[in-house]
Structure formats: C-alpha cells, structure tokens
Amino acid sequence: MLEKKQIRKTPFRQEVLKLFKASKNAISLKEIERNLTSFDRITLYRTLKLFIEKGLIHEVLHSSGKKYALCKEQCDEHQHQHNHLHFHCSSCKESFCLKTHIQDLNLTGYIIEQTDLSVHGVCKKCNN
Numbered sequence: 533m534l535e536k537k538q539i540r541k542t543p544f545r546q547e548v549l550k551l552f553k554a555s556k557n558a559i560s561l562k563e564i565e566r567n568l569t570s571f572d573r574i575t576l577y578r579t580l581k582l583f584i585e586k587g588l589i590h591e592v593l594h595s596s597g598k599k600y601a602l603c604k605e606q607c608d609e610h611q612h613q614h615n616h617l618h619f620h621c622s623s624c625k626e627s628f629c630l631k632t633h634i635q636d637l638n639l640t641g642y643i644i645e646q647t648d649l650s651v652h653g654v655c656k657k658c659n660n
C-alpha cells in the first residue's frame with residue numbers, strides 16, 4: 533500500500549498504517565499515540581501529513597477535535613476523491629465514514645465549493 537502511493541517504507545510508517553487498517557472507525561491523534569510502542573510527536577505529525585497528502589488517509593472533523601480515517605476510494609496525491617458523510621455517535625463517541633456521498637443528496641443546480649458533511653446522533657451499534 534505504501535509503495536503504491538510512492539511513500540518510502542519505514543518501520544514507523546508501516547506501524548502507523550497498520551493501526552489505521554486495524555481500526556474500523558476514525559481514530560484521533562491520542563488513540564494513535566496510545567497504540568504506538570514508541571514515537572516522536574514530530575515524526576508522527578509528519579507521517580500523518582504525508583499520508584493525507586498522498587491520499588492514504590483523510591481528516592474527519594469533529595467539534596471536539598480531529599480524527600483520521602483510511603481512504604476507501606481511490607485517492608491520489610493532492611486529490612481526495614470522496615465527499616462522503618461522517619457520522620459522530622454521541623453514545624460511544626466513535627466517528628466513522630458513511631457510504632452516503634454528496635451526490636446522493638440530489639443538489640442539482642448547486643455548485644459545491646466546500647463540504648463539511650457531519651452527521652451527529654446514535655450509531656447502529658448503540659441503538660440496538
């Protein structure tokens with residue numbers, strides 16, 4: 533996955549990527565830090581920035597802070613190809629990517645320049 537995005541493989545980058553692959557939901561910087569065996573904050577910050585630039589992960593914005601999630605679609609360098617909704621659960625506090633895209637909202641005639649697609653509520657798991 534790193535080679536495909538032309539990112540030089542380092543043990544640290546591989547470890548960070550593994551974390552993203554292992555988690556179904558978006559993860560915060562704190563959660564990433566908690567799961568790393570050892571890290572240097574600047575290296576971690578640079579790694580996340582690089583992953584975002586290369587289209588490997590994207591930011592999931594929330595009023596309480598920023599989280600990061602793995603890109604599912606084909607994202608390229610400097611070009612993220614998705615406009616999907618993010619769901620924030622008020623019960624389990626998890627955030628995750630939804631399969632609903634902005635195209636599904638039927639905004640014919642509107643020119644979209646920027647999107648901030650956040651949905652807040654109770655997720656399926658917590659609603660059971």
Ligand SMILES: [Zn+2]
Nearest residue numbers: 590603607612
């Ligand atoms: Zn992306």
Ligand SMILES: [Zn+2]
Nearest residue numbers: 621624655658
């Ligand atoms: Zn939940």
Ligand SMILES: [Zn+2]
Nearest residue numbers: 601618628629
């Ligand atoms: Zn997402």
